[in-house]
């Protein structure tokens with residue numbers, strides 16, 4: 121047995137538990153060791169029974185003198201009652217719904233019990249205490265000490281994890297090798313890995329557990345920095361085709377636009393075009409709030425690339441968006457002779473310059489052939505673009521829209537069959553706090569579009585309480601009667617089965633509005649005379665597309681036009697329907713600020729006054745603090761910082777997208793730690809660019825890279 125032994129080969133972990141562990145990405149013993157607790161419960165307070173105090177969390181040790189499970193006839197639940205005795209006295213313990221307990225715990229057993237002392241009319245008792253059999257407090261796992269509490273899922277308790285983990289850690293601790301260079305451990309006073317693993321899972325004190333966590337945070341940050349810096353070094357050596365600015369064509373393009381570019385658009389376009397001129401790959405992130413007009417900027421870069429005879433790949437996150445970008449880019453390029461391809465799940469399309477810009481359907485095979493032959497100037501699509509089958513003949517530029525990941529990886533895939541590396545332009549409307557940007561995008565040059573096109577009206581944002589629902593529906597009706605359209609966002613797709621018995625956690629979830637229920641309600645009861653549409657992630661791409669195009673038909677009274685679209689968060693990014701003026705969000709406290717800001721950006725895109733209505737029945741002050749921040753601020757970047765501050769990094773919306781593990785998120789708040797790790801990573805790479813003297817580090821880094829690949 122070693123660290124990479126699969127959990128399937130561990131005694132005590134059957135197929136069911138294997139599946140549950142895999143939910144957390146745990147496949148090997150090593151993964152299990154690095155599955156860290158979320159918090160600790162302090163049961164170290166071991167006291168004699170006579171000294172127990174009501175409402176105090178404590179641990180006692182004694183002998184079971186009586187234990188029995190019975191079933192209450194009223195509620196039909198199992199109740200296990202026991203009496204525990206030590207030299208100083210006796211106390212009752214009660215467990216609910218654990219009928220098998222009497223198989224483990226019997227009279228005469230010595231046990232440790234940890235829990236809270238509760239009082240009822242029949243006296244004091246321990247309610248649902250955690251138990252552990254034994255006489256000696258030295259090697260306790262579940263009681264009598266600081267015990268780790270892990271992120272849990274149904275059927276995977278912290279108790280079980282502790283039970284499996286501890287013997288493995290004892291058996292394999294000698295195989296755990298230090299991964300960080302000795303100098304770093306010394307310089308930053310970091311705990312060695314073996315000790316840190318013990319202290320993080322079974323801490324001897326809270327301080328030591330924190331010190332252990334700091335070590336792992338440092339390490340994670342350090343890998344990210346190393347990874348990013350190495351990528352950067354590597355790219356600096358790569359060659360890319362130089363694409364000098366074709367000034368006349370660019371000027372023609374700008375003239376052909378129905379609007380004037382903002383200064384911020386001009387500035388970032390210029391930077392991008394300058395990047396394209398260099399014989400080294402561009403690696404730039406364009407950050408701009410929703411609606412700030414990033415597409416035109418990207419189009420300009422594509423045009424310049426195409427006019428040099430090179431192709432552009434344009435990757436977007438969803439099918440709907442790929443279709444919309446296809447149309448938008450076709451429109452922007454209508455005066456220019458350019459072949460545009462759309463590669464989607466089901467129905468590929470092609471707009472040919474020979475066919476007078478007519479859009480036709482095309483078979484996948486044909487589209488791929490044209491792409492390989494370099495005949496497609498710009499190919500738009502989702503992740504489908506990085507399948508093995510898609511090969512470009514002369515790829516010059518890759519645009520990634522709203523792909524908050526390590527763009528380098530996508531690029532690596534896109535240019536597999538080339539000896540030249542294409543230029544990369546990443547775009548995002550998700551504002552990224554400074555510490556994050558420094559870390560995750562450390563290898564990118566950054567351009568900001570920090571102003572919106574002129575003439576945009578401020579979106580009126582308000583919270584709506586449950587008792588204002590009726591008047592809000594009335595308001596929505598007025599907007600529709602004026603010819604406008606409305607989004608209704610719900611946090612989830614399905615309602616719950618009315619007959620289902622619900623656990624507490626499910627109960628609170630059950631109150632959350634579901635798209636299907638809201639759709640039914642609005643369609644049948646509230647607005648039977650209006651046309652309501654529904655959109656969610658479980659629909660097929662074709663269904664989604666039909667709905668979006670019916671919603672996009674914004675001419676007043678257009679046939680089959682959808683007035684109100686009830687949707688999940690799939691409308692989050694990029695959808696552009698200038699005629700929509702109301703964004704109504706159910707259960708708004710369920711969403712992150714950055715995400716709410718994105719929803720809000722779906723309206724206010726046309727000439728009409730727009731509204732963002734935040735429904736909530738939460739009375740938590742934190743919720744209102746957050747929603748107020750949204751009401752006050754229109755600046756996505758400021759909101760992201762705020763979200764990080766109020767909700768804490770663990771909840772920060774979108775961190776998953778960056779592939780950053782939860783535990784580490786807290787360390788991102790610590791900018792000085794980020795800077796330290798960055799500096800250390802730089803030093804190491806200067807000394808030893810290939811990490812020849814750090815085999816452990818190299819191996820860890822490879823694993824880290826794989827993980828990023830997978831996410």
Ligand code: ADP
Nearest residue numbers: 379380381382409410411412413414415416573
């Ligand atoms: P995002 O940055 O969110 O991707 P888009 O590129 O989709 O924004 O642009 C949003 C809308 O604004 C589009 O309809 C686009 O045509 C329009 N637009 C872009 N730039 C300008 C501008 N300078 N003036 C007016 N409208 C603009």
Ligand code: MG
Nearest residue numbers: 414415521694
């Ligand atoms: Mg966009």
